Amino acid sequence: MDLRSYLKNRQLLINKALGRYLPPAREYPPSVHQAMRYSVLGEGKRIRPILALAACEAVGGSVKKALPAACALELIHAYSLVHDDLPAMDDDDVRRGRPSCHKKYGEALGVLTGDALLTYSFELLASGGNGDSAVRLKVIREIAKAIGTQGMIGGQVVDIESGSGRSRGAVMEYINSRKTGALISASVRIGALMGGATPKQYQAISSYGDKVGLVFQLVDDQLDRDGAVRLYGVRAVRERAQSLTRSAVNSLRMFGSKGRSLEALAFFILTRNS
Amino acid sequence: MDLRSYLKNRQLLINKALGRYLPPAREYPPSVHQAMRYSVLGEGKRIRPILALAACEAVGGSVKKALPAACALELIHAYSLVHDDLPAMDDDDVRRGRPSCHKKYGEALGVLTGDALLTYSFELLASGGNGDSAVRLKVIREIAKAIGTQGMIGGQVVDIESGSGRSRGAVMEYINSRKTGALISASVRIGALMGGATPKQYQAISSYGDKVGLVFQLVDDQLDRDGAVRLYGVRAVRERAQSLTRSAVNSLRMFGSKGRSLEALAFFILTRNS
Numbered sequence: 001m002d003l004r005s006y007l008k009n010r011q012l013l014i015n016k017a018l019g020r021y022l023p024p025a026r027e028y029p030p031s032v033h034q035a036m037r038y039s040v041l042g043e044g045k046r047i048r049p050i051l052a053l054a055a056c057e058a059v060g061g062s063v064k065k066a067l068p069a070a071c072a073l074e075l076i077h078a079y080s081l082v083h084d085d086l087p088a089m090d091d092d093d094v095r096r097g098r099p100s101c102h103k104k105y106g107e108a109l110g111v112l113t114g115d116a117l118l119t120y121s122f123e124l125l126a127s128g129g130n131g132d133s134a135v136r137l138k139v140i141r142e143i144a145k146a147i148g149t150q151g152m153i154g155g156q157v158v159d160i161e162s163g164s165g166r167s168r169g170a171v172m173e174y175i176n177s178r179k180t181g182a183l184i185s186a187s188v189r190i191g192a193l194m195g196g197a198t199p200k201q202y203q204a205i206s207s208y209g210d211k212v213g214l215v216f217q218l219v220d221d222q223l224d225r226d227g228a229v230r231l232y233g234v235r236a237v238r239e240r241a242q243s244l245t246r247s248a249v250n251s252l253r254m255f256g257s258k259g260r261s262l263e264a265l266a267f268f269i270l271t272r273n274s
Numbered sequence: 275m276d277l278r279s280y281l282k283n284r285q286l287l288i289n290k291a292l293g294r295y296l297p298p299a300r301e302y303p304p305s306v307h308q309a310m311r312y313s314v315l316g317e318g319k320r321i322r323p324i325l326a327l328a329a330c331e332a333v334g335g336s337v338k339k340a341l342p343a344a345c346a347l348e349l350i351h352a353y354s355l356v357h358d359d360l361p362a363m364d365d366d367d368v369r370r371g372r373p374s375c376h377k378k379y380g381e382a383l384g385v386l387t388g389d390a391l392l393t394y395s396f397e398l399l400a401s402g403g404n405g406d407s408a409v410r411l412k413v414i415r416e417i418a419k420a421i422g423t424q425g426m427i428g429g430q431v432v433d434i435e436s437g438s439g440r441s442r443g444a445v446m447e448y449i450n451s452r453k454t455g456a457l458i459s460a461s462v463r464i465g466a467l468m469g470g471a472t473p474k475q476y477q478a479i480s481s482y483g484d485k486v487g488l489v490f491q492l493v494d495d496q497l498d499r500d501g502a503v504r505l506y507g508v509r510a511v512r513e514r515a516q517s518l519t520r521s522a523v524n525s526l527r528m529f530g531s532k533g534r535s536l537e538a539l540a541f542f543i544l545t546r547n548s
Contacts, residue, residue, distance in 0.1 A: 023423060029431045032423050083389060088360075088381035107362035108434050111385065115357060116427045118389065122396045123418035126411045133407035137400045140414065144397035149297060149306050153390045157303045160382050 003264045007045075010053060013063075014046045017071050021124060035105045035113040036120070040078045043096040047269070048073040048183060051212070052191030054261040055205050058252070061195020069139055069194050072121040073187050076147055079117035080183075084156065086110050139190050146186030155179030172231055180220060181213030188212065188262075204251050208262060211248035215241045216269050223273070245270045277538045281319075284327065287337075288320045291345050295398060309379045309387040310394070314352045317370040321543070322347040322457060325486070326465030328535040329479050332526070335469020343413055343468050346395040347461050350421055353391035354457075358430065360384055413464050420460030429453030446505055454494060455487030462486065462536075478525050482536060485522035489515045490543050497547070519544045 018040055023033045049070035056066035085092040085100040086107065093103050102110025125140050145151060155178030162171055188209030192202050218241040221227035228237050248266045252259035292314055297307045323344035330340035359366040359374040360381065367377050376384025399414050419425060429452030436445055462483030466476050492515040495501035502511050522540045526533035 027423075029423070029428050029435070031435065032427065032431045036423075083385055086362075086385060088376075088385055102362075109431070111357055111360060111362055112427055112431055112434075114389070115392065116423050118392060119418055119422045119427065123415060123422060126414040126418065133411050136411060137407050140400040141397060144393055144400065148393045148397060149301075149303070149310070149390050153306065153386055153393065154303050157306045157383070157386055160386075161303070161305065 001260055001264055003268060006261065006264070007050065007268070010050045011044075011046050013067075014049045014053075014071065014074065015041065017067050018074060021068065021071055022075075022120075031105060031109060032113055032116055035101055035109050036116055038104065039082050039101045039113060039117065040075060042098070044074070044078075045272075046074060047216075047265075048077055048187040051184065051187045051209075051262075051265060052194070054265055055188045055191030055209070056195035058205065058255045058259045058262050059192050059195040059197040059201045060258065061191075061197075066191055066194035068124050068127070069136075069190055070187075072124045072143070073183070073190065075117045075121040075124070076143070077183065079114045079121070080147070080152060080156075082110060082114040082117065086114075089156075089160070135193055135196075139193050142186055142189055142193070146182040151178055151182035151186075152180075155182065169231060172228055176217040176221070176228060177214060180217045181210075183213075184216045185209035185213035201254070204254055207251040208248045208266070211244045211251070212266050212269055215244050215248070215266070218244075219270065219272060241270055275534055275538055277542060280535065280538070281324065281542070284324045285318075285320050287341075288323045288327075288345065288348065289315065291341050292348060295342065295345055296349075296394075305379060305383060306387055306390055309375055309383050310390055312378065313356050313375045313387060313391065314349060316372070318348070320348060321490075321539075322351055322461040325458065325461045325483075325536075325539060326468070328539055329462045329465030329483075330469035332479065332529045332533045332536050333466050333469040333471040333475045334532065335465075335471075340465055340468035342398050342401070343410075343464055344461075346398045346417070347457070347464065349391045349395040349398070350417070351457065353388045353395070354421070354426060354430075356384060356388040356391065360388075363430075363434070409467055409470075413467050416460055416464055416467070420456040425452055425456035425460075426454075429456065443505060446502055450491040450495070450502060451488060454491045455484075457487075458490045459483035459487035475528070478528055481525040482522045482540070485518045485525070486540050486543055489518050489522070489540070492518075493544065493546060515544055 022037050022040060025034045025037050027033050052070040052073055053063050053066055056063060081095060082101045084090050085095055086102055092100050094100060101113055105113065122140065125136065125143065147153065155175050158171060159175045159179055189206050192205040197205060218228055218237050221229045222234065222237055245266050249263050252262055296311050296314060299308045299311050301307050326344040326347055327337050327340055330337060355369060356375045358364050359369055360376055366374050368374060375387055396414065399410065399417065421427065429449050432445060433449045433453055463480050466479040471479060492502055492511050495503045496508065496511055519540050523537050526536055
């Protein structure tokens with residue numbers, strides 16, 4: 001498969017859907033709707049929704065059915081960036097080459113825009129798609145767990161409390177697996193659920209997702225020369241990421257040719273340079 | 275009915291359930307779990323969950339079934355207070371006679387604790403109760419709408435942007451109906467849904483909820499001598515609140531004696547002095 005054009009097509013599909021799902025910029029009160037669109041649309045690899053759609057297809061589901069849930073994952077990712085950028089958190093003025101949300105709209109709206117994106121993602125999860133209700137409830141539970149205090153928020157809490165770059169191995173593993181890995185691996189599982197995965201398929205996809213989630217964070221660390229790289233060195237981290245990727249791809253065997261996209265995505269996540 | 279002991283019993287029931295549902299304080303990472311419990315437990319009238327349980331009973335449902343959803347409403351209320359108290363928002367150092375969450379745990383944890391409470395409320399809504407899945411999805415949609423940019427968040431955005439006490443009538447109405455009213459009236463509707471309301475029952479309960487939600491905000495304005503009171507004067511606001519309460523109580527006629535609690539709660543909301 002041609003990964004570059006595959007990614008581009010999926011990004012287009014997802015960006016169009018996000019533009020449709022998000023409230024129009026002029027809807028009252030306009031500031032928060034503008035800030036939501038500003039924080040979500042524009043640049044972005046859309047790796048979480050792309051993984052979800054690929055997992056949905058791997059188990060034999062249709063992309064259309066998983067699209068609202070996939071977009072909800074991107075809204076959640078955007079919410080986490082908006083809140084992480086706040087002065088009280090990482091205090092970042094720039095995000096993807098533009099002023100961060102609170103820099104452009106003010107700090108109060110930064111807090112509220114993150115809140116609104118998180119809230120709206122759950123509305124979308126409860127509204128969109130044609131999956132049966134029990135599956136959609138399970139998807140909501142999975143996502144809420146992945147981004148709660150045992151997942152993304154927990155990772156962020158420990159990261160903030162551990163200060164910069166001085167964390168020991170166990171703490172580092174905790175931050176890595178939770179802060180980014182949890183939502184990445186949940187994205188894969190949620191796609192599989194929306195695609196109507198059997199328990200066996202779900203198990204295989206989960207195994208793939210856990211490993212790819214960890215690789216994603218290890219590569220982030222390599223790119224930032226931070227986290228695991230400070231602790232174990234570039235080479236050891238690269239080898240671990242490679243070995244996890246091979247193992248992730250092995251989990252896909254049962255899907256045959258339907259697992260090709262997930263396989264290509266695993267290598268993309270390993271070798272990306274931004 | 276003896277309203278005072280009714281309220282006290284319900285508060286006990288709800289506080290016990292909240293203590294059970296919230297993650298234990300020692301669970302890793304402990305700071306955020308402590309901050310969640312600090313922000314939810316302790317003082318609090320629990321008016322939103324009490325309304326939800328009363329609405330559930332009015333339509334013939336069982337309190338037990340609605341308890342997780344009722345508690346989720348209180349978690350959402352707590353999240354909104356934690357974020358509203360942040361320096362970038364209302365900048366309040368004291369909440370219910372104690373240091374506000376960010377004063378006690380720091381600003382980063384203030385943001386993250388609010389996020390965690392909001393996230394966990396959706397986990398609870400998707401997990402708890404024995405209602406059928408379609409009803410629970412509807413409950414999630416209702417709540418997400420009530421607290422989104424067309425509800426609570428929208429009200430907060432307009433409130434912040436309108437400055438202090440100089441808002442005109444239409445803007446004031448918008449803030450009043452959204453900032454507090456939306457979650458109050460959603461609480462009533464959600465209780466009815468969890469209780470298995472028929473469409474006719476649901477309509478009557480909704481009508482009651484919309485009016486009581488508005489009264490709640492009008493009484494807040496009376497107590498703070500702010501908002502509608504600045505614009506229309508104490509007397510006009512009191513008369514409007516009384517007339518809305520009568521009308522809310524009239525909506526309960528079809529429930530007969532089962533509507534007694536909701537009736538008493540409407541008068542409690544009208545006459546409360548804190």
